[in-house]
Amino acid sequence: MKNIRNFCIIAHIDHGKSTLADRLLHFTGTISDRELQEQTLDDMDLERERGITIKSHAIQMDYTVNGEKYVLNLIDTPGHVDFSYEVSRSIAACEGALLIVDATQGIQAQTISNLYLALEQDLEIIPILNKMDLDSAMAEEVTDQIVELIGCNPEDVIPASGKTGMGVEEILQAVIDRIPAPKGDPEAPLQAMIFDSVFNSFRGIIAYFRIKHGTIRKGDEVKFVNTGKKYHADEIGTLKLTMTPKKVLSAGDVGYIISGIKQAKEVKVGDTITLVSRPCQDVVKGFEDVKPMVFAGIYPVDTDEFEELRGSLEKLQLNDASLVYEPESSMALGFGFRCGFLGMLHMEIVQERLEREFDMTVITTVPNVGYRAMTTKGELLVVNNPSDLPDPSTLASVEEPFIKAQIITKSDFVGQVMTLCINKRGVLTNQVYLTADRVELSFEIPLGEIVFDFYDKLKTISKGYASFDYHPIGYKESKLVKLDIMLNGDQVDALSALIHRDNAYELGKRICLKLRELIPRQQFEIAIQAGIGTKIIARETVRALRKDVTAKCYGGDISRKRKLLEKQKKGKKRMRQVGNVEVPQEAFLAVLQLD
Template sequence: MGRILAHGPHRIGSPCRPVEQWPDPQSSSRKPPVSSKSAPPPGHTDPAILRNFCIIAHIDHGKSTLADRMLQLTGVVDERAARAQYLDRMDIERERGITIKSQAVRMPWTVAEGNDEGAEPGDYVLNMIDTPGHVDFTYEVSRSLEACEAAILLVDAAQGIEAQTLANLYLALGADLHIIPVLNKIDLPSAQPEKYAAELAGIIGCDPDDVLQVSAKTGLGVEKVLNEIVKQTPAPVGDADAPARALIFDSVYDTYRGVVTYVRVVDGKLSHRDRIKMMSTGAVHEMLEVGVISPEPVKAGEIGVGEVGYLITGVKDVRQSRVGDTVTSQHGGAAEPLGGYKHPNPMVFAGLYPIDGDDYPTLRDALDKLQLNDAALAYEPETSGALGFGFRCGFLGLLHMEITRDRLEREFDLDLISTAPNVVYQVTMEDGSVHEVTNPSEYPEGKIAEVREPVVKATILSPSDYIGTIMELCQAKRGQLGGMDYLSEDRVEMRYTLPMADIVFDFFDQLKSRTKGYASLDYEVTGEQAADLVKVDILLQGETVDAFSAIVHRDAAYSYGVMLAGKLKDLIPRQQFEVPIQAAIGARIIARETIRAIRKDVLAKCYGGDITRKRKLLEKQKEGKKRMKMVGRVEVPQEAFIAALSNAPSAEKPKK
């Protein structure tokens, strides 16, 4: 199979449906599943029979379901333990129907004599990694690719090639992996396997007949895919006699056992009770347990060249096991570490604050442990006058932020407030000094010469019926059209340059709703551009509430100020005195709402009599209110912060 990328147009796509149940094993063309006992034990495996591969695809094209069928066919999961999306272990993955974490699993496979695919008969060991499909979790995919020699590129036969299909394909080609093209869901009534097989072959540079066609739901064609993996995937290459070197591609924190480290062994071997060294930190540990995932942890005496497995050293300090680090032996270890990974730059920043201030140490420990499992998460402490102590966190996108907050609340039993997300701005003052702003509270005072914001190159694939709708949306988001190509009579690719601040909030949701779910989006950061941006402050009784400040385009400042002031008027309870809510750019007020004071009926006891007594009582009340306004503080309930910040930056920018 050639690995040359054709110079054809790029493409992109949209989701499918989850699988309700496992199919009857009798429906598969392969009668008896291979017993997992037939697999060679880890550590004693000849690298020649090892095959390391991953499954990459767009969202909902069937990666996890295909993994289910492979687990079933190879016999590592019996019918009693089987469930749909078996490798999606987290509750949040199963609830949302998406894969968030890559999962590695070791499977035995026996290639029969005289098979149609021409694979060499014999017993093999397959190490499979199931990867996420969403653009926010691309870093998970890129790390998984480093542990493999081949990638199955999975495409929905009803949807065709979509945005993340191409993005993940380029990642795999960049990692020099062999590509095995597979069309899934050929059992759907709307499937067009011939059309999309030709499309896929054109991109990869192979013959359409080489594109495998399967139905992961029914198991049709999956046995052929396993045989093709054995035939096409190169065996891992490494020196078994060299000093041990293993690349850490993932880690997880276990409450009882400490840090569990997932590695791919490149050279040598790692044995039980060996003393190992982390090459970046120099930390030395004793291996208390070593083994493989099949699909549950299985202990082994050692793991050798090409093996994907796990290590447990009993270490509780999460900083001792960094993703991308090289593990070697303490005595006679390797001199040169492996290449590791390029650390991802956060795209979106938001503050996370505990509702109960006493939970701050718990939140710090929780972020430490979560960062071990999610290397793309970055954070640093910060303080807010309104919200107290918390952390400024960097994420790869809005979904990444949402999942991280959800995991912190579920796994560590925390109640959190997150501030409105924003991107990183470069602010140049008139005196030539440059400030990096990740938080509106860091926005400098004084005369500003220029503000630069990050921009992305977005690729949108859509049916041609929605071209006008998409152009209208992109223009409202200050986008610039970079080009447009028709992939076929009814499918078009549009390339836009868009400000990242407008991508991260609600752009994807609006794109999906305006195109009835048919459009798909992929984007990458390409640089910066100068923009007319201003900081909008919200003042309560003349005092700035930093949690509500935002950096927005000047054209959207008024609508943002009116929207948030109106929302806070409804959310903040009435006080004993009148409270003005103001939106301001610098010293200029651009919007105002007023919360009326609660007034006691001081005339209730006056019935009849002289009017001067009533006037005296009213004047006395007026003086009291005036004095209270001078010394009184506005109490903003936590519910108001949560409700106001949940979708604060939703003000639509006016069309130019």
């Protein structure tokens, strides 16, 4: 056990985690030249196309130094704030972390937040200065930033390059010297923590775990503590580039277990595995439950595919534990699910994965956040969907979630960033100059305001230099109203939104204008209205297509024309009562791109 090292790689987006992981794998001979490709560990098409890591990937390397053989378990983690839950799970399975900082960009917001996650779990941090082969690398400046952040010596920072392979040997040496071996008792009762799981259509559900104490053998009868289910370990093994079956795994090892589990509900990430014959007394203190930030409805385009969508979401949740969903129904869209995501990118990725991996075409409604409503009777309701908000007459107050946003940017853009945050109802709480030209701004800002386009706008005004990180700080009371959109007097619940009273009129007007462009003209007139409660605040009309019924009347008395027009009017009126307005899919998403 003393020769095992478990470590993960943490960094901000695009600081070169996956490229450096490739070098480590290549250097230790875990993968041959033939198998090596860019970002070897990113095995999803989506990850390769976008150049981002979405899932954590675990892999085992063997490395011999001075005649002694070491087993290194590496977990490559995502950098984006929307996938921070993946990072927290990977950290729970490790004893050390490589903190990678891009020598051309310096320390950024996710660098700091991922570092804090690692420090909370008491991990040993090895700082690495990556991309040293570039001409624009600012080695001394960035080293000073790292020293200031972690409080290490400048000599502890390892200069490296994922592209050229510089510094890889020093990194492996540092992993062996500085990261402690896992602590645990191989003789104690088995106690292992599940940190990930995948669905395989031939073998059922495969769970990845890290053993804290005890030993597991092939064929043992095991029990998943939280769900209380019992299984036989049909196959256990370690995670190389492919799965490598083993007879025995003991404390400190990271591996997988296949036990023919069919139901997605039976595996919970963070659960503890133990033996039925010698159960452990307490469960592993893993990571906390996920708190979704953004809620949106996902509906099948064809209403018959509701059950298929349920199955797809179950399988997807196995592989993406931060996805939360529950069934709901909508007047406009039929049956579907209300899903909770960690952010807009997460939502986009889930939608893409449903289409690619499960062949489901879905409609996504306008994303919103979860609110709390207090009724006049003193009841507290959780409102995830605007249509659940009680009637204004019984509503005492509404609270919305606030976050603390940390934005690190160049000092040239401080003015624009402040303006953006203040327009989004943010309050500046702190401003710290990290170096002469880098500022950290802290804001308290309503989560609902940053859900749509905040991140894109921030990148635009700062020419891509601002980095953004946030965490929830609780609920505060706000003057929120429910904006309803009505077509010919019928409410379209998929388009309603909860917004601040001051912005309601403006937004209502803009949505109506946008819908007028998108809704195709019918044989009858369509009234598009935005209202708060019973008060209409904006209206647009889609004009009817009309047939020229008076074409055959040339000359003659005006009353003949009038008679024909009246007759047409009656027909239109009847048509309007019978006909219904079809809202195209673009209209649901158009509300997002209003600016």
